[in-house]
Amino acid sequence: MQNKLPEYSIKDINLFKIGRYKVLWALQHMPVVNYLRNIYSKEKIFKGYRIGACLHITSETANLILNFKKAGAEVYLCASNPLSTQDEVAAYLVKQGISVFGKRNESSEEYYKNIENVAKTMPHFIIDDGGDLITFVHQNQKYIRNVIGATEETTTGVIRLKNLYNQKLLKFPIIAVNNAKTKYLFDNRYGTGQSTVDGLLRATNILIAGKTVVVCGYGWCGKGIAQRFKGMGGKVIVVEIDPIRALEAIMDGFSVMSINKASKIGDIFITATGNTSVITMKEIKKMKEGVILGNSGHFNVEIRMDEIEKNTLRKRIIRDGLTEYFLKTGKKIFILGEGRLLNLACAEGHPPEVMDMSFANQFLSIKFLKENPYMEINVHNVPEEIDKQVAKYKLNTMNVKIDSLTKIQKKYLSSWELGTL
Template identity: 50%
Template sequence: MFEGGFILSSEVNLKEAGKQKIEWARNRMPVLESISKRWSQEKPLAGVKVGACLHVTSKTANLLITLIDGGADVSLCGSNPLSTQDDVAKALNEVYGVPTYAKRGEDKESFYNRILTVLDMKPDITVDDGADLINTLHSERTELLKNVLGGTEETTTGVTRLKAMAKDNRLNYPVIAVNDAMTKHMFDNRYGTGQSTIDGLMRATNYLLAGAKFVVVGYGWCGRGVAKDAKGLGARVTVVEVDPVRALEASLDGFDVKSMDRAAAKADFIVTTTGNKNVVDKHHLEQIKDGCILSNAGHFNVEINIEALEEMSNGKQTVRKDVEEYQLNNGKKVYTIGEGRLVNLSAGEGHPADVMDMSFSNQALSVEYIAKGDHNLKNDVYSVPKHIDESIAKLKLEAMGMELERLTSEQVEYLNSWKIGT
C-alpha cells in the first residue's frame, strides 16, 4: 500500500520510510547536491556548531545532511508542532546521525523545551524558520549570545520579527534574511506555497475546487501563488488586501477584490497568507457562510481567531483527519484545517523539493558566508549577498537544461554609456 508515493510506515519501519522520503526529495535538489559535493572536499564548516529550528521534512533533512557534509556539528528541532514528519525525524536520528528533537502534535511546553535542548549545544550559527530559536536564545539563554557568529532566517514572519528586534536594538548578532533572496521568495513563496497549500486542502477535504468561491487573504508572494493555483483549478477567487497597490495588482491579475466582511459571507474556502493576527476575526465569523472551510498558510496559528471561534461554538468534533467541525451558536457549521496551523504542512508534505532546493541552498551558502567571517556585519538583518542569490539561479538553470544569453562587448559598452542617444 502506498500514500503520496511512499510506502506506509505500517509496512516498513518508520526509519526506512523516512529514509525513502529523504532520498526521494534529494532526486529533485540538484543545487543542494552540488553544494554537498564541493563541501565534502573543502569542509568549510569544520568545527562549526549549527543549531537549527526548521520544519522537520524530507527537504529539511537534505539541508542538514549538506551541512554535515561541510563539516558542521548540527542539531535540529521543529519549528511548528504540526509540521514534523515523524518518520523523517527518526531517520535523521538513526540513519544520518543528526540529533533531532521533534514530534508531530506535541504541546507548546514540549515544543519550547526542544528548542532549549538545541540551544544546549551552544551553537555558533543559528538556522531558523519563524525566529522562535533566536527569540528563545535572546530571552532565555542570553549567556550564549556572546559566542554566536550569526544566523539565518527562512520565512517572512521570522524576518518581520527579527527586523522589529533590530529596530528596538534587541538583536545581538547579525542575521541573513534568506526569505528576501530572489531565488527564495519569488519561487518558494509563490510556486511552493501555491501548490502545497492547494495540496493540503485537497488531501484534508477531498472537495472540488472548480466552481468554489475561494478567498485568499493577503496578496504577497504567498497569496499570489495560492490565488493563481486555485484559479487554475477553476475556483472563483476573491482577494482580501489592505495594501492598495497589491489590491490593484490582484484586480489586474483577474481576481475580485473585496473586504473581509463581504468575502466571508460568500466563501466556500478561506486561506490566510498575511503573517498577521486575527485577519479572520470574530465579526467575520459571525457573518461567515455555513460550511465554510478555514485554513491558514502563514507561519503562526494566529491569523484565524480560533479563541473567538471556540467561544462562538456550542460544540466541535473531528470529522476527518486534520479537519475539525465547529457548531456555531447561530446554527452554522464552520471547518478548520490543522488547528489553524500551516495547512501545507499540517495536512500535506510542504513545498515540493524542486523549490526547496533553492531555498535551502540559500540557507547553506549563507551559513558558509557567516562561518568564513570575512565581512563586517553589525547586529542587524541582511539580505542574502547578491552573488550567492545569482549563483543559485545559474546552478538551477543548468540543472534544468536551460541556457543564459550573454551580452556582447558592444552591448556592455552601450549599457555603460550615457553619450549614445537616438
Template identity: 50%
Template sequence: MSRIKDINLAPAGETKINWVERNMPVLKGIGADFAESRPFEGLKIALSVHLEAKTAYLCRVLEMGGAQMYVTGSNPLSTQDDVAAALAAGGMEVFASYGCSMEEYEDCLCKVLEAGPNIIIDDGGDLVHLMHTRYTSLIPQVLGGCEETTTGIHRLKAMAKEGSLRFPMVMVNEADCKHMFDNRYGTGQSVWDGINRTTNLIVAGKYVVVSGYGWCGKGVSLRAKGLGAKVIVTETDPVRALEAVMDGYEVMPMAKAAALGDIFITVTGCSGVITKEHFEVMKEGAILTNAGHFDVEVDMAGLEKLAVSKYEARHNIEGYVLPGGKTLFAIAQGRLVNLAAGDGHPAEIMDMSFAVQALSAEYLAEHRGELQPGVIPVPRDLDEAVARRKLKAMDVEIDSLSLEQRDYLGV
C-alpha cells in the same frame, strides 16, 4: 541524546529523504562541494525548520560540510516522526515529535540552543528570540544565523530597529531565489495540495477567499484560478490590492467576502484576519485554512468560544457547530495548511530555498568576525549562483552580455 517519537520509523523516513535528494540537484551539488571544502569544520549549527524530508536533506548537506547538527522543527504539527527518526538513526542530535504540546515544542528549541551553536538556522524567529531572552550567555559564540521566512524577518527587523539584535542574521527570505519561487510557486502549489488531500472536495466553481496578495497570496490565488475557483482577494495594501484587481480577481473587504466564501485561506503574516464578526456571517460548511506562519490569522480561540460543540469531521478537519446549527470547518487547527496537512513545498522549490540557506551559512562561516550585528541581505552573487546552478540542473542555457552590451548598460 536525541528526543524523537520512535527510532524504528527511520527506514520510512530514509525513503522520503532519498526521494527528495533525487529532486534537489542544486543542494546535492552544494553538498558535494561542502564535502571537499568543509566550511563548517568544528562548528555547531542549531536548526529549527519544519522537520520533513527536504529539511532533513539540508541538515545532511550541512553535516557534509563538517557541521555538528542540532535539529528541531518549527511547528509541532509539521514534524514528520519518520524523518526525525532517520536523522537520529544517522547519528544527528534531533529533538522533535509530531503533535507535541507547546511546552514540549519550546523545550526542544531549548535543547538545540543548549548545545551552544555557532550558527543558527531559524524559520519564524523562535530560536533567535529564545537566544536573546533565555540564553544570552551563549550569544558571544554565535557567528550569525539565517532566517527562512517573512514573519521571522519582520521580527528580526523589529529587533534590529530597537538595537537589540546581537549577531548578524542573513535574510534568506529576501533573496530572489527564495521568495520569488518558494513563496509564490511553492506555497501556491502546496497549499492546494494540503487542502485537496485533506478535504477531497472540488475547488472548481467555488468562491475561494485569499487574504493577503503578497508573494504567497499571488501563488495561492493563481493556482485557485487554475483549479476553476472564483477568487476573491482581501488586502490592506492599496498597491497590492490594485495588482490583484489587474490580475483579474475580485477585491473586497473581509466583512463582505466572509458571506461569499466557500474556502478561506489567510496568508498575510498578520493576526486576527478572520474573527467572530466574520464567522457569524459565513455560509454553512465554509472551510477555514491558514498558510501564514503563525496560527493567529484565523481567530481559532474566538471560534472555539463561539462554538456550542466541536467534532472531528475527517482527519485534520474539525467541525465547529455554531449557535443556530451552522457548521464551519477548520483544517489543521489553523496552522500552516501545507505543512500541517501536507508535505510542504515541492522538492524542486526547496532545492533553491535551501541552497540559499546552505550558501548563506557558508558565507557566515567564511566571514566570521567581519559582519556587524543586524539584518543583512543575501549577497547578490550568491543569489545569482543559485539561479545559475538551478538553470544548469534544468538544462536551460541563457545568453551573456557582450562587452559592448555591458558598456551600453553601464554594468
C-alpha cells in the same frame, strides 16, 4: 547530550526506512543542494562548528541538515511548528547521527522545551524559520555566547528580527534568506501556492471548480495561492490592505473586495498575510453554513482560533487535518490543520524543487557568515552574488543555457548619450 528522542527507536526499521526513501526521493529533485553536498563534504568546511536549526522537519530539511553534517558540522534540529514534523524523517535523521528534538503534534510546552534543547548546545550558527530560536537565545542570553550569526527562512521571521534590531536588542548578524529572489519568487509563490491546494485537497477531497475561494493577502504566498486555485476552476476573490497589491490583483484578473463583503460570499477562505486577526468571529458570523477556513501564514494567529474555541459548543475531527466546529450561533464551520500553516499541517510542505533553491541559499549564507565573522549586527539581505549563483546552478541542473550581454550591449547600457549604438 541527548542524541535521540525516546520516541524514535532506531529499532523501528519501518519508520526510518520510510523516512530514508522520502529523503532520497526529495534529494533527486534537489540537484543544487546535492551539488553543494558533493563539493563541501570533501572539504569539511564546517568541521568544529555547531549549528542549531529550527525548521519544519520535512524530507527537504533533512537534505539541508545532512549537507551540513557531511560538511563536518554538528547539527541539532528542532521543529519550527508543532504540527509540521514528519516523524519518519526525524527517525531517519536520528539514524544518521543528527540530534532531533521534535515530534509531530507536540504540545506547546514540548515545542519550547525542544527549542531550549537546541539552544543548550551553544550553537555557533542558527538557522531559523519564524524567529523562535533566535528570539529564545536573546531572551535567555546564557545560550548566546558562541553565536556568530544566523539565517532566517521566512517573511514573518524577518519582520520579527528587524523589530529586534530596531529596538537595538539584536546581538548578532542575520542573513534574511527569505529576501533572496531565488527564495521568495519560487518558494513563497509556487511552493506555498501548490502545497496549500495540496493540503486542502488531502484534508477534504472536495472539488475546487466552481467554488468561491477568498485569499487574504496578495503577497508572494497569496499570489501563488490565488493563481493555483484559479487554475483549478475556483472563483477567486482577493482581500488586501495594500492599495498597490490590490491593484495588482485586479489586473491579474481577480475580484478584490473587503473582508466584510467577501465573508458573505466565500466557500473557502485562506489567509496568507503574516498578520493577526484577519478572520475573527465578527467575519465568521457573516459567513455561510459549512465554510472551510485555512491559514498558510507562518503563525496560527491569522484566523482567531481562540475566539472560535470560545464560541464553540462542540467539535469533532472528521478527517485527518479537518475539524468540524459547531458554533454557539447554530452554524457549523470547518477548520484545516487547527489554523496552523495548512500546507505543512495537512500536506508535506513545499515541493523539493523550490526548497532546493531556498536551502542552497541557506547553506551558502551560513558559509558566508563563517567566512565573514565580523559582519555588522543587522538584518542583511542575501549577498546578490549568492542569489545569482543559486539561479545559475539551478539553470545548469535544468540544462538551460541563457544569453549574456554582448560588448555593444554592455556599452549601451552604461552610457547616457542618445545615439550610442
